[in-house]
Each structure stands twice: as C-alpha cells, then as structure tokens.
Amino acid sequence: MKVGIIGSGGREHAICDSLNKSDNVNKIYCFPGNAGTSQIAENIDINLDNFEEIKNFILEKKIDLVIVGPEKPLVDGLVDFLQKFEIKVFGPNKTASQLEGSKIFTKKICQKFNIPTAQFGIFNKKDDAFKFLKKSKFPIVVKADNLASGKGVYICVNKKEADIAVEEIFNGKFGKAEQILIEEFLEGEEMSFFTIHDGKIFKNFGTAQDHKRVSEGDKGKNTGGMGAYSPSRLINNDLEKKIINKIIKPTIKGLSEIGSEFRGFLYTGLMIVKNEPYLIEYNVRMGDPECQTIIPKLKTDLSKIFMSCCNGNLNEINIEWSNKKSLCIVVCSKGYPEEFKKNVEIQNINNLETDDGEFCFHAGTLKRNETIYAVGGRVLNFVSLSEDFSEARKNVINKINILNWKEGFYRKDIGYKVIK
Ligand code: AMP
Ligand code: GLY
Helix, strand or coil: CEEEEEECCHHHHHHHHHHHCCCCCCEEEEEECCCCHHHCCEECCCCCCCHHHHHHHHHHHCCCEEEECCHHHHHCCHHHHHHCCCCCEECCCHHHHHHHHCHHHHHHHHHHHCCCECCEEEECCHHHHHHHHHCCCCCEEEEECCCCCCCCEEEECCHHHHHHHHHHHHCCECECCCCEEEEECCCCEEEEEEEEEECCCEEEEEEEEECCEEECCCEEEECCCCEEEECCCCCCHHHHHHHHHHHHHHHHHHHHHCCCCCEEEEEEEEEEECCEEEEEEEECCCCCCHHHHHHHHECCCHHHHHHHHHHCCHHHCCCCECCCEEEEEEEEECCCCCCCCCCEECCCHHHCCCCCCEEEEECCEEEECCEEEECCCEEEEEEEEECCHHHHHHHHHHHHHHHCCCCEECCCCCCCCCCC
16 A cells, blocks of 8 residues: 655654565655665655645555654544545544643643643733742743644742743744743653553553654753653553543543544653653654664554554554663754754765664765765664663764764763663
8 A cells, every 4th residue: 555654753753764675665764764764765845734735645655555654644634634535544533633732722622621731720811920930930831822843831949030931932933822831840750651542542552752842861952852762661450440541531521522633643641650650741643762772673564553543443453572681872963952953964874784673864964966965963863672671872882972963962871760
C-alpha cells in the first residue's frame, strides 16, 4: 500500500523508517519530510496549512493511509477535513485534539471526572490574575491556553515573575489570549506515558523520560527535547493501573460525553509524586524525541497497527516489544534554542554507518544535490537499543563522535538518573 506521513521531524523519520520495513508498504510520501526521509521515501514540498492541496495530492496518488505526526495540523482539523473525502487517516479529530490545543479544555475534563492534576484557576482578566497571585504560594505555574510549542509555560518563583508571565501572555506573546491558567507547582518526577487508540479501545505504546532543558543537569532554557530514554525508570504495574484508571479512561469518557472519540497516539505527560500520577498535560501525538526512542523497540508491523486503528479493530492486534533499553540523544545546531545558523553542511553524514540496533533519525535537515545541510535547531537523533542504558549511551556517544560535526552540540548526560 501507499502511505503518506505529515511532518518533517525526527518523529516522522522514525515512523517512516518503521513503515519502510513493512512488507505491506511499497511507497511512502513525506509532507514535507527531511533529508533522512528522502533516502527511503518521496518528499513532497507542500504547505501544511493548505489542506486542499494536501487532499488533492493524496487523492491523485491514491494514498491508502495518512499519518499525521505534529500537533498543529491535528488541532487545526486536518483529520476531519481529509475524512470528508474518505481518506484513511491516523490521528485524532479536531475536537479530541483540544486535549493538547487547549489546556483549559483538559482542565475542565479533569475537574468533571476527578482526574488528579495540579489545582488551578482560570482567569479572563489580568487584574483578577494579579489579585489571585497576591495571595498565592510560590513557586507557581502560569500557562497560556493555546498551542505554544512548549513555550507558553512559566514556572514562577515569586510574584514579580508571575506578574510578568500574566502580562506577556495577555499581551499576545503566544497568540490571542482570552484566558490564562494559573496552577499549583507539583514537586515530583516527570514521566511520559503513551497509548494508541482506535476510537473504541486503546493499548499501551511505551513509556519514556525526556530531557527538555538545553544544558546538562537539566538546566537552562526549555527546548523541544534534547534526548530521552525508554522505558521510564518510574513505571511499575501499580502505577500503570492508576494512570489508566484515574486518568486515561475518564478522559476518553469525557470526550465521548461531548460526542467525540480518540483515534491516534495519546501522550500523557505526568508528574509522579510518591507513586501517584498527576496529569500535567496531554499531547495528541507521539513525543519528539520519545517517538524516536520508542519506535525502534517495536516488533509488530507498524502499518498493521495504524490500519487497525483506522478500521476500529485494534483489539485484533498484538503489539510486541523488544525488552531492550533504548536511549536517544539529539544533536542540535550551536545556539539552539536561541539563534542558530541555517544551511550548514553536515560533512560526514553520508559516510555514517549504523549497526543493528542503532539508528540515526534526521530532524532539521535538507538534502541539496548530494549534500546534507542542517536547517533546524534539532538536527539529528542518535538512538541505540542495548541490554542496559549505560551501554546504549556509550554507543550513541561513540556514533556522534564518529560524525564529528563541528557546528553541533549535544547533552552527554541523557539518562543520568538511570545511569550510575
Ligand atoms: P507543559 O507544556 O504543560 O508540559 O509544561 C512544560 C513543563 O513545565 C512540564 O514538562 C513540566 O516540567 C513543567 N510544568 C508544567 N506544569 C507544572 C506543574 N503544575 N508543576 C510543576 N511543573 C510543571
Ligand atoms: N518531547 C516533548 C514533546 O514532544 O512534546
């Protein structure tokens, strides 16, 4: 069958790589993809905001299955749009995507179904927020309601910082803001829990821990993610049951009450406090770089899993996983997450070889003639599957050293909490 993948990051390259190994898949299109996907698929340079053009291409090429990787087209309703033309598409509809698109939407579901989450207040006016902050304890968390690529969250240690956050959000730093969210700061350890849904049932799709801060020791600015490892060190049967019963199931019930359902990947971002899960946020997609970390462990044909989700028969599929540990390190352009140079050649990349259990997924890369250039902040994702995390990290760092790209940098301490 022919498959289309929407997106251009490491997540999409990992999905593309896995689908490419399937006997069922004979052609892959990536919209728009990157230099990595161009080696195994056909990249189509298309504006992801132009739904009409995407639809026309899919119909013209008779693409059998479309997978939407990133959140923006999901939140903007690409799935609903394509389904009107009877295109098979894996990803949640616009209503369900509000779980990521609006933090307030999610908080209201939490409230109604008693889902454990940080206590919160919703404010429509700056002055009410300022008044509330006068009586608050710090640290406190101030959040923009809309999609902000992970940047609309402020952890404020005092009133002055919180006031600035309120001011910036209401002044439109993350788009038009009619409401903001202020919530209790939860002290614990974060974990990402993934499930895959067919609209009726769901199955687990692994756990991971990512490192969002740019510098070693989890310091410095927030990024899209500098690396991850899977499984999370926190997961156990008891915790898994709590996450499913106290958080995920009531959320799906909440969606069904408003006439919606969930089909696609659900990424549950949690704070674990003394083996109790609290919902921090939902994402309606795989994580990046968590996806690059988890997908290499998958033993089942990914195309069959996606198809079963689109056909509503995920119950018939047994998803099998390798027991190995997986660790991913992201190589970024120097300067990221602030200003960085674009169109910088990655000299040795064409000669880089990967052994069994090793992967190099591209993110912000572009191929022009036979040369590969870095065009984004996060450039390459190196992954290794191994018997233990320490070995996996050694393998990854060894590969990054072989590449020896002078314009890049990476965190050497990914997984430090699981590696002694
Ligand atoms: P979010 O975009 O909601 O995931 O927030 C980004 C990051 O801010 C999270 O990954 C957490 O590290 C942190 N964060 C968000 N909400 C809270 C909270 N209530 N307590 C502590 N940390 C939080
Ligand atoms: N790694 C964080 C995210 O994908 O949102």
